[in-house]
Amino acid sequence: xxxxxxxxxxxxxxxxxxxxxxxxxxxxxxxxxxxxxxxxxxxxxxxxxxxxxxxxxxxxxxxxxxxxxxxxxxxxxxxxxxxxxxxxxxxxxxxxxxxxxxxxxxxxxxxxxxxxxxxxxxxxxxxxxxxxxxxxxxxxxxxxxxxxxxxxxxxxxxxxxxxxxxxxxxxxxxxxxxxxxxxxxxxxxxxxxxxxxxxxxxxxxxxxxxx
Numbered sequence: 667x668x669x670x671x672x673x674x675x676x677x678x679x680x681x682x683x684x685x686x687x688x689x690x691x692x693x694x695x696x697x698x699x700x701x702x703x704x705x706x707x708x709x710x711x712x713x714x715x716x717x718x719x720x721x722x723x724x725x726x727x728x729x730x731x732x733x734x735x736x737x738x739x740x741x742x743x744x745x746x747x748x749x750x751x752x753x754x755x756x757x758x759x760x761x762x763x764x765x766x767x768x769x770x771x772x773x774x775x776x777x778x779x780x781x782x783x784x785x786x787x788x789x790x791x792x793x794x795x796x797x798x799x800x801x802x803x804x805x806x807x808x809x810x811x812x813x814x815x816x817x818x819x820x821x822x823x824x825x826x827x828x829x830x831x832x833x834x835x836x837x838x839x840x841x842x843x844x845x846x847x848x849x850x851x852x853x854x855x856x857x858x859x860x861x862x863x864x865x866x867x868x869x870x871x872x873x874x875x876x877x
Contacts, residue, residue, distance in 0.1 A: 667796045668771040669789070670821060672739070672852045677730040677825060680863040685727045685830075686712050693723040712866050724831040724867070731856060732825050736773035738818040739848050746836050749828035756820070757810040762803050770796045771821040776851045792817045830867055833860070837868070841875050 686708035693715055694700045715723055733743060737756075744751050761770045772792045778785040795817040802812035828836065837860070839845065840853035854877060860868040 667769050667793055668767065669774050669792075670734075670771060671776075672733070672735045672773050672848065672855075674731055674733050674852050674856045674859070676859065676863070677732050678728075678827075680729060682864050682866075683708070685864060686866060688727055689715075689723055689830075692726040693720070696720075696723070709866050716867070716870060721831045721834065724834070725829040728827055728829040729833070730825060730827040732823055733852055733856075734773075734821060734823050735852055736819045736848065737816075737822050739773075739846070739852065740822045740824050742840070742846065742849050743824055743826060746826075746828070746832065748832045749826050749836075751827075752825040754823040756813040756816060756822075760803070760809040762800060770799065770816065772817060772819040773821050773848070775819065775848060777847050788819070792819055830864075834868070834871060837871055838874070841871070841877060843875075 690703060690708040690711045691700070693711065694703060715721070733740070735743070740753060744753070759766065762768055770792075774780075775788065778788055795815050798815040799812050802815065803809070837853060837857045840849050841857050842850070845853065857868060857872060857877065861872050
């Protein structure tokens with residue numbers, strides 16, 4: 667059994683300047699102010715529409731991200747409806763195969779400290795689930811049948827594509843203090859990366875949440 671920490675990565679190459687230009691081109695149609703587009707007008711235009719709450723314009727651009735999280739957190743991610751998803755399937759992935767290292771991979775909970783009784787209890791539970799999973803496979807059951815004993819902590823990969831307005835909504839909810847700690851852990855990673863790649867579109871969320 668392998669234990670890893672969750673993480674997130676961009677699938678879509680991010681070109682911040684191109685994104686800002688497209689948003690400005692689309693947004694200025696509303697005001698018929700295309701004549702005001704200059705080589706450096708996009709940043710201020712985008713900041714202004716966000717300040718005024720005119721975020722429908724942000725729906726003209728999207729990007730794709732891959733989350734490496736546990737199965738429980740994946741259920742929270744896919745509840746966001748205005749998005750497209752592809753997810754690692756426990757029906758079709760047989761973790762006894764060599765490409766999976768002949769083991770299951772689990773996500774370490776951020777709220778458990780290693781080498782404590784609670785952490786050891788969690789680890790032993792996951793190990794027991796792995797043993798039961800492989801035992802069912804040896805008894806002739808298929809991967810989709812044996813998966814019934816896999817733990818909630820099982821690692822899964824979720825690819826999510828959404829427009830920028832929906833990403834902003836996602837991050838405001840999932841980075842908030844009231845969010846599940848494991849959800850907040852990975853959502854905050856994404857927000858930090860978004861602020862690095864697209865500051866005009868996401869810095870205000872960082873400031874609002876005081877992260």
